[in-house]
Amino acid sequence: MPKPDCRHIQVTGLVQGVGFRPYVYRLAQRLGLQGEIRNRSSGVSITVQGQMAVLDQFLTELRRNAPGQRHEFSVNVAAATAHSDFVIAPSQSDAGIAGTLLADQAICEDCRREFHDQSDRRYHYPFISCTSCGPRFSICRRLPWDRINTSWSRFSLCAACRQEYESPLDRRFHAVGISCPDCGPVLFTADGLQGEAAVRQACAVLERGGVVAVKGGAGFHLLVDAQNPAAVARLRERKRRSKPLAVLAPTFEWVLENAHTEAAERAALKGSAAPIVLLKACGGIHESLAPGLGTLGVMLPSSGIQLSILRMLQRPLVATSANLSGAPLIHENDTALSALAGIADAFLLHDLDLVQGLDDAVLRVMAGQPVSLRLGRGFAPQIHTVPVAHSSLGCGAHLKVNLAMQERHTLIVGPYIGDLQGAGNRQRYLQQKSTMPAFFQIDAGTEVTDLHPDYGSSVEADDHALTVPHHVAHAMAVWLEHQPEPPFQALTWDGVGLGPDGTVWGGECLQFDAGMEWQRLGSIRPFQLPAGHDIARFPGRIARVLSGETYPGRSIACSSMGRLIEGLAALAGLREENLFEAQVAMEWEALGHRASQALHMDFSWVGADLDWRPLLPLVADRSVSLSARALGFHQALARAALRQCRLGRGDSVLLSGGVFQNRLLVELMVAGARELGLKLLLPGRLPPNDGSIAAGQCVALAMGAKQIGVAQQCA
Ligand SMILES: [Zn+2]
Ligand SMILES: [Zn+2]
Structure with missing residues (x-):
């Protein structure tokens, strides 16, 4: 038998919160290899030892089948490992860019099946999740993705969960969010009912036409019975909201009966983000929810919490973000109880702390293609690769603001915050600005903001911030997704944005030409x-x-x-x-x-x-x-x-x-x-x-977009 070889493999990309370590562990065990795998802030590192041919097979299967997205592998020869088996080693922090964490994932098919299975020990358990699904960004305090770094840290595993966590063949092997009715969080009402009794009370209030504030996996929703016009009117009146309202559908079949759907829309509804999808409405329900628009925003339940309510009520619910005007989505129990006191008739709370509030994502299919309209839960954070390396922090514009940050070729786009008129939104914006680069371990360098000096992003930007004209940022965001070779054109049509000529x-x-030189055609x-x-x-x-x-x-x-x-x-x-x-x-x-x-x-x-x-x-x-x-x-x-x-x-x-x-x-x-x-x-x-402006600002800077014949600070 020849002497075994040893390799060190560094994997970056979306490799955390996707079941990557369990997958690699099982693969190495099956092939009889020795070594270890561990999460680092910047990715996953694997040391693996065995006969050369088997190592090759390991690498081939890893590249082909590993869970996650956007993998990049670097493989090096390593010194022999001391392990006689293959193990999952404790996580370590390191200094690289931490673009590793997937956005929140809606409940998966396997968990949904267990939720409805009377013989399963997680039958009707609201916090059911696994290595493939559950909250991610919304409950993560720091990377690497490990239970100790998340809101799960204060829930100790019971013996049964511990056994699943440690069993390589279990689908919750090393699942960060593993829990069960014996050891996990609980739902409760403001007056102390718990578990099923709490859900029953919330449903009773909904049945009577009341408004219920429900804490989900990424923030609070206000719910009312969508088929009760008086309840819908009550919600609108209390929230002083005339905007279209979205529906949380009880089942996929309900969606098919109440909207015309095409394949891309059905795929988006059932996708791992479970966004609100704008559908062509039929039936009558949309007339009170989105009068005059002919469309209806619909989403399917994304968590066991929502399934717990819907299985009792079996009817569509209006679900709208619980926030006050100009303030961000509420994600903490105390804030909800005080801020929503005059709006909600009842509260359904839980004790899994949310680190970030994430609004529902919104999507519309146009010309057969899914187009994001709001970077909410499941759509953000987003990771892109920019062809030219740079360091910058994109500050956004004024409306529908979010942040983007680039280091080297990695661009991370943060979640939707809202409009910067409101003091609450502005506070959330500044908080993200001070914490998100550190969370992702990005050295963002230069701030880049909108050309308009009065936009919230510009007012809050530092004195040395560079500026990019609004519509150039718009163009460069779409360019990033398709990267056509110049020459190309960009139609940038929106409300208002300051042009470089002051109008x-x-x-x-x-018109964009070589070198990203542009002019107004x-x-x-x-x-x-x-x-x-x-x-x-x-x-x-x-x-x-x-x-x-x-x-x-x-x-x-x-x-x-x-x-x-x-x-x-x-x-x-x-x-x-x-x-x-x-x-x-x-x-x-x-x-x-x-x-x-x-x-x-x-x-x-x-x-x-x-x-x-x-x-x-x-x-x-x-x-x-x-x-x-x-x-x-x-x-x-x-x-x-x-x-x-x-x-x-x-x-x-x-x-x-x-x-x-x-x-x-x-x-x-x-x-x-x-x-x-x-x-x-x-x-x-x-x-x-404008949810793409921050990203477009970073890309414009990296790609050196500049107006032909005009001397300028940037762009
Ligand atoms: Zn699952
Ligand atoms: Zn348990």
């Missing part, structure tokens, strides 16, 4: 945007400006596509005031979706800029149905967008900005692009809205 941009077509005919932070609330004012009235107050030149669309929809007679963000645009889209006929209209051109004036009389023509005008407008916009892109160099077009949350517009454009030989590249993991 308000938002309807730009940017085209835009829209500018109009005077009434000043004031609440202008987005009053599309009627924009309609009057577009019609030629002079606005009496202060105004600023703008080329905002978002405001133009809303102004035209208001001109059509849809509504003067938005009760929630972009309401009139969403209703306009919904009308277009439903239309059987379209009123033909077209933009005219001033050079490469779209001139909207020819649309005014047609959009305002009350002799034609609203829906025909809505569809005609969307068709005209899609045609004009594609024609504008054809004026540029390159066949790839990135779509970015909040306007591209409009499915009707995106699908009309995708259909038209094929004929013109254009390739439209949609946002995917990063959202089209």
Whole structure:
């Protein structure tokens, strides 16, 4: 027998919280190898010893089948190991970038089966989880991913759990979140009921039409019976919320009965993030939850806690983030009890501490592709690879803010925080800014923020922060996901963002050439945007400006596509005031979706800029149905967008900005692009809205994006 060889293998990527160590342990045992595996902050290190041919087989299987994502392996010859067997060794901290932890994972199929299995010892256990599922980022204090570093640390394992934890063949072998009814957390009510009795009481309140605050795996939800209009109205009134409400569906079958779904939507619903998916509604339930929109946000239960409630009630529930206006999602019992006292009729709490509150993620399928709209639970933290190494901290913009941080080639994108107007959100933002780089062991270096000096991110940025124009950050975020070779174009259409020329941009077509040099290829005919932070609330004012009235107050030149669309929809007679963000645009889209006929209209051109004036009389023509005008407008916009892109160099077009949350517009454009030989590249993991700005800022800096012929600080 030849002398055995020994190898040291370092694995980085998403390797923690995925059952990586148990997998490797079983593989090494099966092949009769000696050595050890341990988690480090920056990844997993393996020492493995055996005959060369067997080591090769080990490496082949490891590369092919190891759980997790984005693995990178480095293999080196090592000195002989002292182990006579293969063991899982204690974790160690090290100095590398800790991009190892997966986002929270919704309950897996195996755990769901056990939850419903009367003979299983975790039957109806609300905190059921395994190596493949359960809370991750929301309960992790520091890396490496080990029970001692999470909120599970204060729950000692019972003998039965200990045995599973130590049994290589058990599916909870070394599961960080292993627990059971004998040793795990408990659900309880504010008045001291526990376990099943607590759930029963919460369900009784829901049945009577009450509002219940429920602590889940990543924060608090407010729940009401979705089929009880009085209960829904009560929730809206107490939360002073007119936004669309999402539904927590009791079963997948319920979703199929109440919405039209396509394959990508069904896959997203059942995916490991269990996001809210915006579906085309049928049945009547959406009319009280998302009136006038034709869509319904639906999610499936993501935890045993939600299953515990739904199995008793067997009906759909409205589930909305429990937060106060301008403040982040509540994730602590004490805060919930005080802040939600006037909103919730009852509380269902538990004693597993949440380190981070994570809102539900939101997703919409457009042109068959899943597009994230909110980086919530399950979608963040996100890890990307940037082709050029750099160090930076992306500070975001002002709305839908999150953080991003890059060191070397690794870019980590943090979760959705919210809008920075509110003091509570701003506090959460600053807290993340001071803790997240350390959590991920990233030396983020330079801060990079929005060009607009009054945005919350810029106000809070340090004095030496670099700036990136808003729409360049938008473009670079989508570029990161597809990385087309220049030349390419980016259509960046959103509400408002400061352009480098000092005017308000938002309807730009940017041309990118070699070296990420960019210039504005085209835009829209500018109009005077009434000043004031609440202008987005009053599309009627924009309609009057577009019609030629002079606005009496202060105004600023703008080329905002978002405001133009809303102004035209208001001109059509849809509504003067938005009760929630972009309401009139969403209703306009919904009308277009439903239309059987379209009123033909077209933009005219001033050079490469779209001139909207020819649309005014047609959009305002009350002799034609609203829906025909809505569809005609969307068709005209899609045609004009594609024609504008054809004026540029390159066949790839990135779509970015909040306007591209409009499915009707995106699908009309995708259909038209094929004929013109254009390739439209949609946002995917990063959202089209400002939730991608922080990431785009880091990428713009790393890639050296710069405006042609303009001396500048950066970008
Ligand atoms: Zn599981
Ligand atoms: Zn136990």
